[in-house]
Amino acid sequence: MPDLLNRVKRRAGRVLREWLPHRLHYRPIGIHDSSRELARHASSGARYWPVVPAYTSRLEVPTGFNEAVSVYESVGHGKPCFEQEMSEAFVLALAHGRLYADNWDSVAVIAADNKLVGDVSFQHTRRGWTMTAPAQNNIFEQLYFEEPVPVAGTVLSLLAGGGAAMGNYYHWLIDSVPRLHLVREAGLFAEIDYFLVYDKHCSFVRESLLALGIRPEQLIDVATHRHLRAEQLLVTSPVRGNGRHLPFWLGPFLRRAYLPASLTGARFSPRVFISRRDAAMRRLLNESAVEEVLREFNFHSYVLSDLSFAEKVHLFSGAHALIGMLGAGMTNLVFATPGTPVLELHPDAYVGPESMEICYRVGLPYHWLTGQPSAASTNHNAARHLDLWIDPDQLRAAICRLLAAVPANAKGSSIN
Incomplete structure (x- = not known):
């Protein structure tokens, strides 16, 4: 029943956003295609940290498995990609940045000049899981805007959309948690006051972050912060770039983060x-x-x-x-x-x-x-x-x- 109620609310919210004009001055007036280029302008209030250089990722697939994989092109579920260009992984800080995430299929990151930052925002198609261009972000169709919740201090967004937005464990571990690695490598982790997640009451979200020293009182979620303006907003490039390959650093990071912890009393079969x-x-x-x-x-x-x-x-x-x-x-x-x-x-x-x-x-x-x-x-x-x-x-x-x-x-x- 709670899940059905949330779906009804999301649907009602979408209709409201696109039919009822309200606070239209919060709708972005353009797009910054590149976070790096944005940060080159001193007046933008943006800072950029490159973390992992661009590289070519390769994947070896067991004999016969590629033929077995199911293909559903309408949702981007296709054969494994043997080679993929991975773009530079980075962290972006926005002074007085805004973030709008009131539905599962998009996140809009907005700079202080009221322009969408394209390479850290995202939009899924409404009939599947494929990504669209920043210009197709549904915030540009939106007419109704909530007043942004002001947050004093620095907020790191762990939002990744799609399955992560619906509490999927795979997307949480693969697309959300690894953003912490990029922020640590940029030397910014100690600056963070709050971590934005989809659901701060989800047990595996709380447990996995607590294991990294992130306290429950540091978590905020989209239930109360669909639209926020942070004193400083931290966002990262997508963990998998614009493709599907897992980055080479993801596994080592997760293993370093969680394997050292000992668990007394647990005894499982090998x-x-x-x-x-x-x-x-x-x-x-x-x-x-x-x-x-x-x-x-x-x-x-x-x-x-x-x-x-x-x-x-x-x-x-x-x-x-x-x-x-x-x-x-x-x-x-x-x-x-x-x-x-x-x-x-x-x-x-x-x-x-x-x-x-x-x-x-x-x-x-x-x-x-x-x-x-x-x-x-x-x-x-x-x-x-x-x-x-x-x-x-x-x-x-x-x-x-x-x-x-x-x-x-x-x-x-x-x-x-």
Whole structure:
């Protein structure tokens, strides 16, 4: 019910914004295409810190996986990109900067001269997850504006849009948290008074930031700060630039940030199966039969919603072999020890490359197995919700191949 109410509010807000004129002087009057160029003008109140130089990113894909990946071009869900140009990663500070983020599909960052800063703002298309040009940001269609909430001090925006705006764990860890690395590298972390997130009450948001020394009272969110004006607004370039590749520095940053913490009292099996029986989609229709096969090989099942953020990190970092369903929980593969083999289960109508890329970046041998989906579908939104059935014999054979890749000093390990 709360989720439905929020959707109704978002829809009503969109209609209101585009039909009822109010405080139109807050609508941007133009665009700064480049943060770097903006900061070159002393009168702009903008400062620019280059952090990671531009480079060419490459991705190696396991044989046969590229052919298996599902394609839904309308939402930008396509085959893995083998090579991508990564633009310079940077941090921008705006004196008296504004930020408007009253819906999930766009964020508008506005300089003191009332112009949109294009390379740190974003706009998703309304019918998918693809990005549009800054000129297409819906703030230029907006007629109704709330008065900005003034914030004394320095605010860092961790907003990343899309799945991050809807509380998706993958997008939080991949597209939001790594912005902290860029700010630290620029030497600005100590200046931050507040961190802007989508939902400061989300448990994994609070837990993951607290582990980095960020206190709950430092969090503000879009429920109360849809439109804000900060004494100093800090924003960063998108973590993945204008593409989909994970930057080379993302994995090392997350591992440095979270792996040193010890977790006393937690004891997990080194052979891990991640169950989605608590999820609303992509569940195993024959999970009991699957778990019978898993027990033959000493795998233990875990439901991630039962675990704290620290326990998830501990579970994945201590595993010697991992099996799981395609889903946001597999983002925790970034904490696994290099060399740990991974088997991911997919509906054959919705094979995604996200975990495969994490495995490549971390150094985890990646295996996959597709199962029969609960219904036929050529529609992205329907396909991603499908449950699936996994053939026990195919699973048994896949586990044998998986365990052949387990390091010799970890073979035969058990929780007992």
